[in-house]
Amino acid sequence: MSSSSVPEGAPADTMLPNPDQPDDIHPALHPSVTNVPVTPGVHLGGSSAYEDPKTIHDTRLPFDPAKATPGPQWNANSYFVPHKQERAGSPTEAAAGARTGEELLRRLSLIPEPKKSHDLADVDPRAAHPGLNLSGRVLSATFAVPYSISYSQGNDWDLKPRRGTSALFDSFSYLASSSSPWNHTLIGWTGEVKENPVARPATSASFSSATAQSQTNKAAAPIPVNGKSAPPMPSTSDGIHITRADRERLEKQLEKGHGGKIVPVWLTDEWDEEKDEAILKDQSRWRRYAEHELYNLFHYKMNQPDDGRAARKTWADYYLMNKLFADRILELYSPGDIIVIHDFQLLLLPSLLRQRLPNVYIGFYLHIPFPSSEFYRCLSRRKEILEGVLGANMIGFQSYSYSRHFSSCCTRILGFDSSSAGVDAYGAHVAVDVFPIGIDAASTQRQAYGDPIIEEKIRAIREVYAGKKIIVGRDRLDSVRGVTQKLQAFEIFLQKYPEWHEKVVLIQVTSPSSVQANKEDDNKVVNKMSDLIARINGDYGSLSFTPVQHFAQYLSREEYFALLRVADVGLITSVRDGMNTTSLEYVICQKDNQGPLILSEFSGTAGSLSGAIHINPWDLGGVADAINEALTMPMEERKKHHSDLYDHVKANNVQAWTNNFLKRLMTNLSSFDQSFATPALDRAQLLSQYRQAKRRLFMFDYDGTLTPIVKDPSAAIPSDRVIRTLKTLASDPNNAVWIISGRDQAFLDEWMGHISELGLSAEHGSFMRYPKSEVWENLTEKTDMSWQSEVIDIFQHYTERTQGSFIERKKIALTWHYRRADPEYGLFQSRECHKHLERTVGKKYDVEVMTGKANLEVRPRFVNKGEIAKRLVEAYGNGDGEPPEFVLCLGDDFTDEDMFRSLRQSKLPPDHVFSVTVGASSKQTLASWHLVEPSDVISVISLLNGSADAGNVGAVAVVDGIVPESRL
Numbered sequence: 006m007s008s009s010s011v012p013e014g015a016p017a018d019t020m021l022p023n024p025d026q027p028d029d030i031h032p033a034l035h036p037s038v039t040n041v042p043v044t045p046g047v048h049l050g051g052s053s054a055y056e057d058p059k060t061i062h063d064t065r066l067p068f069d070p071a072k073a074t075p076g077p078q079w080n081a082n083s084y085f086v087p088h089k090q091e092r093a094g095s096p097t098e099a100a101a102g103a104r105t106g107e108e109l110l111r112r113l114s115l116i117p118e119p120k121k122s123h124d125l126a127d128v129d130p131r132a133a134h135p136g137l138n139l140s141g142r143v144l145s146a147t148f149a150v151p152y153s154i155s156y157s158q159g160n161d162w163d164l165k166p167r168r169g170t171s172a173l174f175d176s177f178s179y180l181a182s183s184s185s186p187w188n189h190t191l192i193g194w195t196g197e198v199k200e201n202p203v204a205r206p207a208t209s210a211s212f213s214s215a216t217a218q219s220q221t222n223k224a225a226a227p228i229p230v231n232g233k234s235a236p237p238m239p240s241t242s243d244g245i246h247i248t249r250a251d252r253e254r255l256e257k258q259l260e261k262g263h264g265g266k267i268v269p270v271w272l273t274d275e276w277d278e279e280k281d282e283a284i285l286k287d288q289s290r291w292r293r294y295a296e297h298e299l300y301n302l303f304h305y306k307m308n309q310p311d312d313g314r315a316a317r318k319t320w321a322d323y324y325l326m327n328k329l330f331a332d333r334i335l336e337l338y339s340p341g342d343i344i345v346i347h348d349f350q351l352l353l354l355p356s357l358l359r360q361r362l363p364n365v366y367i368g369f370y371l372h373i374p375f376p377s378s379e380f381y382r383c384l385s386r387r388k389e390i391l392e393g394v395l396g397a398n399m400i401g402f403q404s405y406s407y408s409r410h411f412s413s414c415c416t417r418i419l420g421f422d423s424s425s426a427g428v429d430a431y432g433a434h435v436a437v438d439v440f441p442i443g444i445d446a447a448s449t450q451r452q453a454y455g456d457p458i459i460e461e462k463i464r465a466i467r468e469v470y471a472g473k474k475i476i477v478g479r480d481r482l483d484s485v486r487g488v489t490q491k492l493q494a495f496e497i498f499l500q501k502y503p504e505w506h507e508k509v510v511l512i513q514v515t516s517p518s519s520v521q522a523n524k525e526d527d528n529k530v531v532n533k534m535s536d537l538i539a540r541i542n543g544d545y546g547s548l549s550f551t552p553v554q555h556f557a558q559y560l561s562r563e564e565y566f567a568l569l570r571v572a573d574v575g576l577i578t579s580v581r582d583g584m585n586t587t588s589l590e591y592v593i594c595q596k597d598n599q600g601p602l603i604l605s606e607f608s609g610t611a612g613s614l615s616g617a618i619h620i621n622p623w624d625l626g627g628v629a630d631a632i633n634e635a636l637t638m639p640m641e642e643r644k645k646h647h648s649d650l651y652d653h654v655k656a657n658n659v660q661a662w663t664n665n666f667l668k669r670l671m672t673n674l675s676s677f678d679q680s681f682a683t684p685a686l687d688r689a690q691l692l693s694q695y696r697q698a699k700r701r702l703f704m705f706d707y708d709g710t711l712t713p714i715v716k717d718p719s720a721a722i723p724s725d726r727v728i729r730t731l732k733t734l735a736s737d738p739n740n741a742v743w744i745i746s747g748r749d750q751a752f753l754d755e756w757m758g759h760i761s762e763l764g765l766s767a768e769h770g771s772f773m774r775y776p777k778s779e780v781w782e783n784l785t786e787k788t789d790m791s792w793q794s795e796v797i798d799i800f801q802h803y804t805e806r807t808q809g810s811f812i813e814r815k816k817i818a819l820t821w822h823y824r825r826a827d828p829e830y831g832l833f834q835s836r837e838c839h840k841h842l843e844r845t846v847g848k849k850y851d852v853e854v855m856t857g858k859a860n861l862e863v864r865p866r867f868v869n870k871g872e873i874a875k876r877l878v879e880a881y882g883n884g885d886g887e888p889p890e891f892v893l894c895l896g897d898d899f900t901d902e903d904m905f906r907s908l909r910q911s912k913l914p915p916d917h918v919f920s921v922t923v924g925a926s927s928k929q930t931l932a933s934w935h936l937v938e939p940s941d942v943i944s945v946i947s948l949l950n951g952s953a954d955a956g957n958v959g960a961v962a963v964v965d966g967i968v969p970e971s972r973l
């Protein structure tokens with residue numbers, strides 16, 4: 006399973022009430038939620054996939070709490086939670102996790118926890134980044150708040166802890182706690198609000214009041230605690246109408262929701278403006294696109310195509326939801342805040358925020374897998390999703406392969422440059438990094454050990470399975486969790502290793518799926534599992550023994566820990582899984598027993614847990630052998646494996662994950678903001694210097710500077726606007742305008758030769774054509790060209806082996822293009838080709854091999870664009886040795902750096918020279934400024950020409966002190 010922020014109704018990764026983490030299933034101990042009904046049979050959400058209990062082999066755990074309390078029900082609407090009622094408000098229970106009386110009071114929210122400052126140095130790296138001017142606030146955006154919420158007009162809202170996402174919620178609790186230096190606000194959708202038909206009076210006191218706390222649960226419960234009443238009702242047909250007063254009441258109740266502040270996002274179908282009521286009707290629409298399209302595709306599940314109208318509608322809802330999140334965050338945001346956005350439901354949010362807050366600090370974390378580009382490219386909205394998330398400054402993934410897939414998609418689908426460190430997108434560098442999430446290991450250990458109920462359950466299980474080895478599996482009901490593969494492998498194990506008959510039992514607990522959009526798929530899994538279990542138990546069981554014990558239900562905290570502790574082997578066979586937190590909890594729970602862990606290599610966890618036995622869940626025989634290996638592993642080996650795993654899980658806990666994510670985000674923000682980020686061209690300064698100068702020189706590269714890069718070189722022709730703008734600029738007698746390109750003479754003549762005022766230089770400085778002349782000067786006339794045939798042979802060799810690549814033959818320079826080849830393979834081949842050229846032609850002749858944009862070029866070393874720039878600076882002085890008073894030089898690739906270098910080496914006063922690279926501010930360059938793309942270059946030329954352009958309003962206002970009339 007993934008640590009993902011799964012929606013309401015989803016099962017928890019652990020389903021655990023956690024006395025240390027108030028937003029887990031421990032409502033009674035939650036610092037602010039006091040009216041949580043903790044009753045047997047109470048509705049806690051759940052999936053209808055479980056509504057037909059008979060489809061699954063139904064057995065009861067030997068430690069079935071039904072002995073003392075109502076037993077587990079097949080209907081998810083009434084699964085058992087009796088232990089919570091016993092514990093509700095119980096000081097003994099609350100004290101169990103509290104080390105001091107003061108801590109207990111804090112847990113009950115009776116006294117606030119002050120933020121410590123003295124002992125946080127190791128987790129507070131803010132001091133190392135003074136340039137960021139951080140406010141100290143983290144705003145976390147996650148799909149839904151950590152509560153399932155019920156409403157009855159005019160009354161306090163009922164908040165029950167939401168299932169799922171335990172690791173993520175633990176991270177939020179940590180951020181809000183006194184152990185973290187941050188001030189934390191959590192922003193999330195309310196989730197599907199249920200209407201509670203039973204009215205009860207609103208408490209006027211705040212949720213954290215002692216009075217309210219002392220009445221925990223029973224008094225405040227929306228339904229009687231005897232569990233006989235109906236659960237909260239779904240919405241009525243005209244929707245749930247929520248008044249302003251009620252909305253404000255919920256916001257107040259959530260103010261101190263997890264120790265920090267929780268701010269709900271209201272996703273409504275309609276507003277009744279007159280009554281100021283929010284109307285909620287089809288509430289599941291907000292999750293449809295994310296769950297049906299993204300969740301499935303990211304887990305390598307291909308949907309059947311939807312009808313176009315429905316697809317447009319779900320996409321529109323997804324967009325709108327992200328937009329409403331952005332609106333809410335903007336209401337809260339102050340400069341210096343860090344915004345951390347979680348998961349696949351909010352992939353558009355980074356860009357929606359960046360559009361409105363260009364300098365905002367954003368980290369994004371994807372909790373589920375990111376598929377390979379071959380799969381991802383099937384998504385119809387593939388561009389929008391990538392562009393959306395690239396609004397972040399840093400994007401984190403659970404494993405290296407997911408980050409690699411993401412970068413590769415950015416290159417293949419958006420054409421952006423990327424490396425393992427990140428993606429250059431829209432003029433900025435977006436860092437890409439790997440942060441496998443952890444669990445709250447200390448809390449897990451505290452809960453799993455020393456609880457008499459757990460010890461009792463362990464004893465009971467051991468008694469029932471005396472003399473037998475216990476294999477434990479605990480998964481969600483979802484085809485990607487690989488439960489059917491597990492059962493098939495177990496069957497093969499029993500066939501292959503008959504010596505284990507009647508000596509081993511598989512206890513498999515399956516809880517409802519995390520997504521609601523896949524009911525059909527879930528039902529298929531249920532049927533398949535049912536058949537397999539019946540077959541295995543029929544073939545290998547007896548009257549007195551059942552080899553597969555299957556439980557389709559949520560577990561109580563005690564049962565869960567008892568099971569993980571008593572296991573001899575943990576078996577996880579997911580076929581796709583972001584991060585499997587059960588495996589991490591299993592490791593903690595095996596502190597004494599040191600049972601081996603069998604772990605699918607398709608789980609994000611596998612990359613971190615090298616001490617586990619890794620299996621391919623599709624290789625059923627291999628899994629069967631792994632089970633035998635685990636069961637027969639000598640004690641010494643078990644200890645060694647376990648101690649590696651245990652050390653890892655303890656050290657890489659959720660607190661470390663949270664700190665590490667923020668620390669790396671700040672490091673990335675600082676490095677890109679300060680150390681080598683190239684500033685955006687100061688248009689006002691440029692305009693001012695332009696106006697003061699009389700002798701002006703312009704040097705423009707062509708591809709990627711005046712025109713955008715396109716797949717086919719012959720299609721990169723200048724637009725009318727480019728031609729008009731250049732013509733106007735060159736028509737000023739004070740301006741010398743040159744195009745200095747790698748293109749050949751024929752291309753430049755054809756597209757720009759008619760502008761007689763332009764100077765042209767072709768093939769990286771091999772040829773020059775002065776303004777008002779039609780004659781090309783060849784600067785390489787006396788050069789030996791015998792290197793060309795050898796270069797062609799080598800290029801030919803790679804062209805034959807790289808599908809889509811081709812050679813562009815010019816008079817002097819030769820270019821090998823791989824833009825139309827597979828980007829990764831093309832890059833690989835170009836590197837090979839480069840090395841090949843260096844060790845052959847490069848040693849024999851005075852030529853330079855240059856890396857261009859998806860190309861390799863070779864030309865004589867002594868001609869280059871820098872030499873042309875030098876000549877022109879000399880040529881365009883006033884003839885008395887005085888240089889030009891204004892130089893603007895623009896280029897986008899490696900070959901243009903020669904011009905920037907030459908300008909740096911010139912004696913020109915720095916404020917007279919504007920060297921500008923076109924591309925990301927993070928690009929390493931000798932230029933002093935940057936512009937994002939060719940359209941910005943044209944906009945800047947228009948500014949100098951005095952034409953109106955929205956992008957230049959600020960510059961004109963600064964220089965002239967007014968906003969141009971045309972813009973008012």
Ligand SMILES: O=P(O)(O)OC[C@H]1O[C@H](O[C@H]2O[C@H](CO)[C@@H](O)[C@H](O)[C@H]2O)[C@H](O)[C@@H](O)[C@@H]1O
Nearest residue numbers: 707708714715716718721746747824858859860
């Ligand atoms: O010095 P430049 O004017 O920037 O020219 C450099 C090379 O540009 C052309 O190739 C590049 O642009 C193509 C069109 O956008 C693109 O398809 C290709 O991948 C790029 O490498 C041109 O074909 C070369 O001859 C120039 O040397």
